[in-house]
Amino acid sequence: SYPIDVEAIRADFPILNRQVGGDPETPGEGADDDTPLYYLDNAATSQTPDQVVDTISEYYRGYNANVHRGIHQLSQEASVAYEEAHDTVADFIGADGREEIVFTKNTTEAENLVAYAWGLNELGPGDSVVLSEMEHHASLVTWQQIAKKTGAEVRYIRVDDEGYLDMDHAAELIDDSTKLVSVVHISNTLGTVNPVADLADMAHDHDAYIFVDGAQSAPTHPVDVKAIDADFFAFSGHKMCGPTGIGALYGKEAILEEMEPYLYGGDMIRRVTYEDSTWEDLPWKFEAGTPSIAQGIAFAAAVEYVDDIGMANVRAHEELLAEYAYDRLTEFDEVTIYGPPGDDRGGLVAFNVDGVHAHDLSSIVNEHGVAIRAGDHCTQPLHDKLGIPASARASFYIYNTREEVDALVDAVDDALELFA
Numbered sequence: 001s002y003p004i005d006v007e008a009i010r011a012d013f014p015i016l017n018r019q020v021g022g023d024p025e026t027p028g029e030g031a032d033d034d035t036p037l038y039y040l041d042n043a044a045t046s047q048t049p050d051q052v053v054d055t056i057s058e059y060y061r062g063y064n065a066n067v068h069r070g071i072h073q074l075s076q077e078a079s080v081a082y083e084e085a086h087d088t089v090a091d092f093i094g095a096d097g098r099e100e101i102v103f104t105k106n107t108t109e110a111e112n113l114v115a116y117a118w119g120l121n122e123l124g125p126g127d128s129v130v131l132s133e134m135e136h137h138a139s140l141v142t143w144q145q146i147a148k149k150t151g152a153e154v155r156y157i158r159v160d161d162e163g164y165l166d167m168d169h170a171a172e173l174i175d176d177s178t179k180l181v182s183v184v185h186i187s188n189t190l191g192t193v194n195p196v197a198d199l200a201d202m203a204h205d206h207d208a209y210i211f212v213d214g215a216q217s218a219p220t221h222p223v224d225v226k227a228i229d230a231d232f233f234a235f236s237g238h239k240m241c242g243p244t245g246i247g248a249l250y251g252k253e254a255i256l257e258e259m260e261p262y263l264y265g266g267d268m269i270r271r272v273t274y275e276d277s278t279w280e281d282l283p284w285k286f287e288a289g290t291p292s293i294a295q296g297i298a299f300a301a302a303v304e305y306v307d308d309i310g311m312a313n314v315r316a317h318e319e320l321l322a323e324y325a326y327d328r329l330t331e332f333d334e335v336t337i338y339g340p341p342g343d344d345r346g347g348l349v350a351f352n353v354d355g356v357h358a359h360d361l362s363s364i365v366n367e368h369g370v371a372i373r374a375g376d377h378c379t380q381p382l383h384d385k386l387g388i389p390a391s392a393r394a395s396f397y398i399y400n401t402r403e404e405v406d407a408l409v410d411a412v413d414d415a416l417e418l419f420a
C-alpha cells in the first residue's frame with residue numbers, strides 16, 4: 001500500500017500506459033513499441049495529467065486572447081485566469097499574495113532575474129556571495145558570472161563525505177561581506193534536504209538575503225516561504241505536473257518593490273514619454289511583454305492537482321520510493337550511491353555501477369523500458385569533487401510504484417551481467 005492512491009493517479013496520465021522501444025525518429029507514433037514504460041526521470045521533468053492538458057486546450061479553444069490591456073470579453077477572461085494563477089501559486093508556497101509571485105520561464109530564469117535586476121546593481125568589490133558545493137548550474141553559473149562582472153567574491157559551503165552541508169563551514173563563510181546566500185533546497189544530485197531556515201537565519205544575522213532554489217522541493221514537499229524566511233524562492237512548473245515554459249520567482253514584496261526591472265518593454269510600464277518611464281505594480285513590473293498565458297493558467301491547474309493529493313502525502317510517497325530504491329540498489333556490491341542515507345533524502349537516487357559508464361547503463365536500462373538520466377545533472381563541479389565524470393539518476397513522483405523500482409533493479413542486474 002501507498003500513502004496516496006497511485007492507481008487513481010496513474011489513470012490521469014495516459015502517457016504512462018504507452019510502450020517504448022521503437023524508432024525515436026517518429027516521436028509519439030510508437031509503431032514498433034513493445035516494452036512497457038517505467039518513467040523514472042521526474043527530477044528532470046514530470047509527466048502532465050489530463051487535468052492540466054485539458055486546461056491548456058480549454059484556454060486555446062475557449063478564451064485565447066492577450067492579457068492586461070484588452071477591454072473585450074476574451075481578453076478579460078484570459079486576464080482573470082492568468083492573474084488568479086499568481087494567487088494560486090502564492091497560496092501554494094505561503095506567499096502573501098500575487099505581488100510576491102513573478103512568473104518566469106523556469107527556475108533558471110528566476111535566478112537570472114535576481115542576478116541581473118539586483119546582483120548587477122548591488123554587488124561590488126569587497127562583497128561576497130555564498131553558494132554551496134552542491135548548487136545546480138542555474139545558480140552556480142549565474143552568480144559566478146555576476147560576481148565576475150561586479151568584482152564580488154563567490155564562496156562555496158563545503159559538502160561533507162555523507163552529502164550534507166558543513167554548517168560550521170557555512171557559519172565561517174557567511175560574514176558581514178555577504179550580500180546573498182543562494183542554496184538549493186533539495187539537491188538534484190545528492191538528494192540532500194538542506195536546512196534552509198537555519199541558513200536564512202545566518203544570512204539575516206549579517207543583513208544578507210537568501211535565495212532558495214526550490215526546483216526539487218516545491219514539487220515534492222510542503223513549502224512555506226515565510227516559515228523558511230526566504231527572501232527569494234524559485235521553482236519550475238514542469239517538474240510538478242505543469243507545462244514547460246513557466247515557473248515562479250517568489251520575492252518578499254519590500255525587496256521586489258526596491259528592485260529595478262529585469263526586462264523592459266510593454267506590459268511592465270505605467271507611463272512612458274520620450275524622456276522617461278515609470279513601472280507597473282508588482283508583479284507585472286517584472287513580466288515584460290506578452291507572458292506565457294496558457295502555461296501560467298495551466299501552472300495553477302498543476303498546483304491544484306498536487307495540492308489536492310496533499311503535499312505531505314506526496315512527500316511521504318516519494319520518501320517511501322527513495323528509501324526502497326536505495327535499499328534495493330545497495331543489494332549490489334558494485335553500486336555506489338551518492339548522498340545521504342536512504343531514509344533521509346528527497347525522491348531521487350544518483351548512483352554508479354562499477355565497470356559500467358553511466359551512459360552505457362542508462363542505454364541498457366532504456367532497452368528495458370526504464371527511463372533514467374545519465375550525466376552530470378547540471379552539477380559538474382560536484383561531480384568533479386566526487387571524482388566521477390557522470391552518474392545515473394532515478395527520480396520518483398506521485399505515479400511511481402515499487403514495481404517500477406524493481407524493473408530498474410532488474411535492468412541494472414542485466415547491465416552487470418553484460419559487462420561482467
Ligand code: PMP
Pocket residue numbers: 043044106107108109136138184186187188213215216236247378
Ligand atoms: N535547480 C535544481 C535543483 C534543479 O534540479 C533544476 C532542474 N534540473 C534547476 C534548478 C533548473 O530548472 P529549470 O531547468 O526548470 O530552469
